[in-house]
Amino acid sequence: MITGVHAVVFSPDAEQLRAFFGDVLGLQSVDAGGGWPIFALPPAELAVHPSSEGGSHELYLLCDDIEATLVELRAKGIAVVSEPADRGWGVLATIRLPDGAELAIYQPRHPSPPR
Numbered sequence: 001m002i003t004g005v006h007a008v009v010f011s012p013d014a015e016q017l018r019a020f021f022g023d024v025l026g027l028q029s030v031d032a033g034g035g036w037p038i039f040a041l042p043p044a045e046l047a048v049h050p051s052s053e054g055g056s057h058e059l060y061l062l063c064d065d066i067e068a069t070l071v072e073l074r075a076k077g078i079a080v081v082s083e084p085a086d087r088g089w090g091v092l093a094t095i096r097l098p099d100g101a102e103l104a105i106y107q108p109r110h111p112s113p114p115r
Contacts (some may be wrong), residue, residue, distance in 0.1 A: 005044050007059055014099035024076045042114045059103065066091045066107035 029037035063069040082094040092106040
């Protein structure tokens with residue numbers, strides 16, 4: 001029934017973020033028309049957490065080795081906002097996107113569903 005997930009990142013500087021996802025992260029894309037790239041993503045997973053304050057959604061990038069990933073991102077000029085911290089379920093850090101927003105990235109320690 002469900003074949004994938006389509007995530008949308010909104011930004012006041014969409015061109016900078018498109019370059020980040022394509023040039024820095026190396027995500028492949030196709031032109032959806034009019035120069036709008038749609039980026040391919042690696043396998044995804046979805047978690048549902050309880051909330052007493054209504055619903056919200058968050059986006060995290062996953063990696064296999066947080067330290068090596070942050071070294072590579074720094075070498076490409078990406079600022080690390082928060083250094084890796086062990087949260088039990090994974091090691092979490094935050095990077096600054098070219099538009100000034102922050103994006104979480106983590107190395108999971110929890111089991112992942114089979115792909």
